[in-house]
Amino acid sequence: MSIEESITEVPLLDLNAQYDRIQDEVKEAIDRVLDSQYFIMGPEVELFEENIAEYCQADYAVGCASGSDALLLSLMAQDIGQGDAVITTSFTFFATAGAVARLGATPIFLDIDPSSYNIDPDQVKRFLEGNHPLNEKIDVTPDEVKAMIPVHLYGQMADMDAFMELGDKYDIKVIEDAAQAIGAEYKGKRAGSIGDFGCFSFFPSKNLGGYGDGGLVTTDDPEMAEKLKVLRLHGAKPKYHHSLVGVNSRLDAIQAAVLDVKLKHLDSWSDASREKALLYNRLFKEANLQGDPNQIICDGSCAKEGKSSCNFVKNPKKILTPKELHGDPDNDGRHVYHQYVIRTGAREEIMNAFDKKNIGYSVYYPVPMHEQECFQYLGYEPKDCPISSCASNTTLALPIYPELTGAQQQYVVDTIKEILNNI
Numbered sequence: 001m002s003i004e005e006s007i008t009e010v011p012l013l014d015l016n017a018q019y020d021r022i023q024d025e026v027k028e029a030i031d032r033v034l035d036s037q038y039f040i041m042g043p044e045v046e047l048f049e050e051n052i053a054e055y056c057q058a059d060y061a062v063g064c065a066s067g068s069d070a071l072l073l074s075l076m077a078q079d080i081g082q083g084d085a086v087i088t089t090s091f092t093f094f095a096t097a098g099a100v101a102r103l104g105a106t107p108i109f110l111d112i113d114p115s116s117y118n119i120d121p122d123q124v125k126r127f128l129e130g131n132h133p134l135n136e137k138i139d140v141t142p143d144e145v146k147a148m149i150p151v152h153l154y155g156q157m158a159d160m161d162a163f164m165e166l167g168d169k170y171d172i173k174v175i176e177d178a179a180q181a182i183g184a185e186y187k188g189k190r191a192g193s194i195g196d197f198g199c200f201s202f203f204p205s206k207n208l209g210g211y212g213d214g215g216l217v218t219t220d221d222p223e224m225a226e227k228l229k230v231l232r233l234h235g236a237k238p239k240y241h242h243s244l245v246g247v248n249s250r251l252d253a254i255q256a257a258v259l260d261v262k263l264k265h266l267d268s269w270s271d272a273s274r275e276k277a278l279l280y281n282r283l284f285k286e287a288n289l290q291g292d293p294n295q296i297i298c299d300g301s302c303a304k305e306g307k308s309s310c311n312f313v314k315n316p317k318k319i320l321t322p323k324e325l326h327g328d329p330d331n332d333g334r335h336v337y338h339q340y341v342i343r344t345g346a347r348e349e350i351m352n353a354f355d356k357k358n359i360g361y362s363v364y365y366p367v368p369m370h371e372q373e374c375f376q377y378l379g380y381e382p383k384d385c386p387i388s389s390c391a392s393n394t395t396l397a398l399p400i401y402p403e404l405t406g407a408q409q410q411y412v413v414d415t416i417k418e419i420l421n422n423i
Contacts, residue, residue, distance in 0.1 A: 014403055072102060076103065076246070082103075086147045090371075091365060096177050111386065116156055118158035137384070147174070151177040160174075178199060179206065284319065290318065291318035322335070345394065346423055350420075353416075
């Protein structure tokens with residue numbers, strides 16, 4: 001029986017397979033909460049906060065209702081609002097920029113490194129020095145910048161040394177958006193342990209996912225940790241006495257209990273995901289589909305020329321596989337592969353074939369932040385972050401999760417090979 005005959009579906013993510021392996025532990029933890037009838041805050045949340053702070057190499061961890069709220073609370077803790085600006089990447093999930101805009105501050109979108117998809121620190125440096133083309137275009141001065149949010153995209157950390165150096169030089173707080181990167185490492189340091197704040201999401205599809213929404217902020221600053229704890233409870237301490245205007249953003253006890261169970265398995269799951277990523281790399285190479293990952297040929301011409309599809313890949317018969325730029329274990333890095341994302345000039349053709357063969361996929365993210373309708377008031381054009389626009393037109397996330405089988409991966413690669421060979 002051929003692989004094609006034996007495999008009829010490859011989901012993008014299979015949470016049922018994960019649950020099958022841990023359901024007894026999870027049910028025991030949930031039953032413990034049900035027996036206690038202590039659903040909001042309490043000992044389960046405190047225990048999880050202690051354990052995850054240690055895991056993330058941080059002094060403090062403050063649970064909240066979502067990753068979006070983690071970003072919001074981190075900005076609120078710094079009193080960021082009207083008249084302030086926050087630098088971040090254009091190629092990210094909306095929550096990164098949405099938290100800034102909700103507080104009345106101005107998001108400044110800068111472009112990415114084409115290999116890692118993370119914000120390019122040189123772009124930030126040029127803007128803060130006043131030497132970036134956007135300095136003349138957008139109505140924000142460098143001295144209005146109060147924070148920057150590098151996003152650790154797809155499970156690989158951004159170049160944190162560069163961002164911390166800029167933060168120190170310009171007195172700007174650094175908030176790590178680590179929603180996709182729990183357990184990732186940069187020069188031996190864990191995501192969320194380097195910046196002034198680290199923000200995490202426990203959305204069910206994350207590497208450490210709950211059974212509902214949840215989030216968390218890490219910090220080494222005891223005053224900021226205390227302020228975050230007050231802000232998440234409507235700004236009240238003690239109860240009914242409000243020193244701050246906060247929000248209602250609490251991590252509930254059931255989610256904390258479930259997450260604490262899953263935290264014990266996280267490293268083995270992350271290691272398994274990286275094994276799957278390396279297998280994909282090998283299979284693509286054996287299929288003669290892998291382009292040179294060290295050759296940066298993305299010049300953003302699709303954005304500059306206003307094309308509907310990108311000409312980034314000069315040869316549509318090849319793809320580019322992920323590059324471990326700052327996640328290389330030989331340099332004390334760790335890429336946890338929240339997603340395995342390829343770049344291709346034949347994305348539509350591949351997606352059509354995947355639909356027919358029941359192979360899961362996703363496009364993260366089809367519209368970069370600087371092109372979103374709600375941010376048009378800022379005055380950006382696609383060409384202002386051309387590499388982000390290019391990535392939006394060429395990236396495609398393939399199935400990856402610890403339980404994915406080699407046969408399923410071969411099926412995915414064979415499907416892509418068939419399409420590209422016929423172009």
